Amino acid sequence: MSSxxxxxxxxxxxxxxxxxxxxxxxxxxxxxxxxxxxxxxRNLYFHVCMWFGMMILFIVSFIxxxxxxxxxxxxxxxxxxxxxxxxxxxxxLGYATGTIWANYTWITDQNQSLAxxxxxxxxxxxAIALLIYGAYFVLRGSxxxxxxxxxxxxxxNIFAFAMLFPSIWIIPRLVxxxxxxxxxxxxxxxxxxxxxxxxxxxxxxYPAIIGWTLLGVWIxxxxxxxxxxxxxxxxxx
Amino acid sequence: xxxxxxxxxxxxxxELRQQHTFYGVLLYIASTIFVLxxxxxxxxxxxxxxLFWVIQLFVCINTxxxxxxxxxKGRMLYFYSVAxxxxxxxxxxxxxxxxxxxxxxISLFLFFIFLNNPVTDSLRFTxxxxxxxAGISMVFTLMSAxxxxxxxxxxxxxxxxFPVILPQLLLxxxxxxxxxxxxxxxxAVLQLTGLIIGLDVLVVVMAIVLFPYLWKE
Numbered sequence: 192m193s194s195x196x197x198x199x200x201x202x203x204x205x206x207x208x209x210x211x212x213x214x215x216x217x218x219x220x221x222x223x224x225x226x227x228x229x230x231x232x233r234n235l236y237f238h239v240c241m242w243f244g245m246m247i248l249f250i251v252s253f254i255x256x257x258x259x260x261x262x263x264x265x266x267x268x269x270x271x272x273x274x275x276x277x278x279x280x281x282x283x284l285g286y287a288t289g290t291i292w293a294n295y296t297w298i299t300d301q302n303q304s305l306a307x308x309x310x311x312x313x314x315x316x317x318a319i320a321l322l323i324y325g326a327y328f329v330l331r332g333s334x335x336x337x338x339x340x341x342x343x344x345x346x347x348n349i350f351a352f353a354m355l356f357p358s359i360w361i362i363p364r365l366v367x368x369x370x371x372x373x374x375x376x377x378x379x380x381x382x383x384x385x386x387x388x389x390x391x392x393x394x395x396x397y398p399a400i401i402g403w404t405l406l407g408v409w410i411x412x413x414x415x416x417x418x419x420x421x422x423x424x425x426x427x428x
Numbered sequence: 429x430x431x432x433x434x435x436x437x438x439x440x441x442x443e444l445r446q447q448h449t450f451y452g453v454l455l456y457i458a459s460t461i462f463v464l465x466x467x468x469x470x471x472x473x474x475x476x477x478x479l480f481w482v483i484q485l486f487v488c489i490n491t492x493x494x495x496x497x498x499x500x501k502g503r504m505l506y507f508y509s510v511a512x513x514x515x516x517x518x519x520x521x522x523x524x525x526x527x528x529x530x531x532x533x534i535s536l537f538l539f540f541i542f543l544n545n546p547v548t549d550s551l552r553f554t555x556x557x558x559x560x561x562a563g564i565s566m567v568f569t570l571m572s573a574x575x576x577x578x579x580x581x582x583x584x585x586x587x588x589x590f591p592v593i594l595p596q597l598l599l600x601x602x603x604x605x606x607x608x609x610x611x612x613x614x615x616a617v618l619q620l621t622g623l624i625i626g627l628d629v630l631v632v633v634m635a636i637v638l639f640p641y642l643w644k645e
Contacts, residue, residue: 260641315594322591329587333578343577346638350570351592353634357627358595 203409209402213240216395223391234292236395240403241285242317248278248407249320253352256345268341269422271348272331273414277407279324282317289314312363319358323351337425431511435519439495443527453491457535460486465542473546473608480539481601484557484564485593487531492524492568493585496576513643517635521569528565532557546608553607559621560600563628567593570635573642599624 217236225232255271258264298305330347334340443450460483471479499507507516536557540550547553571589578584603620606612 319591319594326587326591330574330578330584333584339577342641343574346641347574347588350634350638351588353630354567354592354595354627357623357630361595361623362598 202405206402206405206409209398210406213237213395213399213402217399220395221391231292231295232392234288235392236399237403238285238288238292239396240399241281241288243400244404244407245278245281245285245320247404248274248281248411249324249352249355251408251411252278253348256348256352259341259345260349263338263342265337265341265422265425266419268345269415269418271345272328273411273418275324275327275348276414277411279321279328280410281403281407282321282324285317316359316362320355323355327351431515432519432522435507435511435516436522439519439523440526449494453487453531454534456490457483457487457531458538461535461538461542468543470544471546474605476539476543476546477601477604477608479543480536481560481597481604483535484532484561485590485597487535488528488561488564488568489582489585489589491527491531492565492572493575493582494572495520495524495569496572497582499576508643513640514636516643517569517573517639520573521566521632521635524565524569525562528561529558532561548609549607553604556600556604556607559624560596563596563600563624563631564593566628566631566635567596570631570639573639577642596624596627599627 213236217233222230222232224230252271252274255267255274259267259271327344327348331340331344334343464479464483468475533554536554539545540547568585568589571585571592574588575582575584599620603617603624606617
């Protein structure tokens with residue numbers, strides 16, 4: 192991600208346009224009305240996109256951690272930590288949008304108890320992800336030496352990320368779920384099933400994923416540039 | 429290969445000479461389980477299972493935590509000059525696996541004595557305990573290596589390790605239920621065991637790949 196991505200503005204405009212379309216189209220366009228879900232399906236454009244954005248940002252953070260270990264360039268460490276920070280923010284927003292959705296579907300319409308909802312495998316997986324990145328920031332905070340901090344936290348980031356993915360694949364297959372795509376439900380696949388999305392949803396959903404992810408990258412690049420300016424005296428980048 | 433066994437032997441001999449740490453952990457296990465015995469005498473099978481694995485987790489932190497903390501800076505420098513990082517981490521992993529399996533089996537024995545025994549297939553459960561002990565100890569060995577680099581150690585190991593160990597622990601608790609006479613789908617037990625072993629292999633590979641970066645100062 193050289194200056195091509197950071198300094199150019201086309202993708203920022205694209206992000207803005209896509210998100211404007213997501214919000215306007217997401218609230219005004221026609222959606223299929225299913226029992227229980229009803230109009231709340233519009234949350235698909237916000238809630239699911241947060242998780243997409245989070246995973247993509249964490250993957251980018253992971254790649255920069257590998258790059259740091261290969262090059263020992265301090266710049267890569269800043270990239271890794273800031274992408275992880277924005278990824279965590281998206282995770283928290285994913286929880287927030289998810290609670291709204293769960294409130295109107297699982298709790299109000301299906302009378303699920305809170306304990307049942309909290310045992311959701313997707314919630315557990317997301318909780319593990321947020322705990323891992325919480326630990327990552329605690330670890331970063333416990334160093335005073337910046338080289339040591341960068342190296343050790345890169346090692347933890349890579350290890351934790353490698354352990355996170357199997358758990359996201361495994362846990363949904365172990366625990367029963369209310370979430371769409373649980374074992375036993377019609378779609379069968381615990382990951383997102385693209386076949387059961389109505390085409391009316393798709394025309395907003397796909398642009399929304401791209402828009403939100405670009406917004407995340409945008410926030411991350413601003414944070415990175417700020418940090419690079421702060422560390423200008425310390426490093427040659 | 430020879431270096432691995434020399435390092436392993438050094439750790440074992442050290443353990444035999446400085447027995448206070450070993451007995452310290454034993455006492456920790458015994459007193460924890462005794463407290464459990466006093467507070468709940470007849471736990472149901474799933475409570476028993478949950479308690480057992482949570483205790484394993486804490487025993488592991490206590491057992492494995494010191495593996496990197498006990499090495500002083502000068503001694504690390506010496507190892508650096510005589511062994512490769514891969515040899516060093518493999519010897520540490522092996523040593524912690526041995527130690528943790530021993531501790532797991534002891535705590536299982538104490539669980540059987542003090543708390544009632546809901547396990548119907550003791551042999552199978554012992555196998556699961558050995559498998560689980562080995563897996564948990566490997567993850568915490570690497571966490572201990574990371575935490576040793578930061579100054580505030582013991583608390584950091586728990587913070588770093590818990591989210592990472594969670595999936596493995598859930599798998600182990602699930603697998604343990606086979607020993608409680610719960611009926612599984614055919615092939616499910618094999619699948620779970622395979623998953624746990626797969627995760628263990630992943631941990632070993634990650635340890636071998638990543639430890640050299642922690643090692644150089």
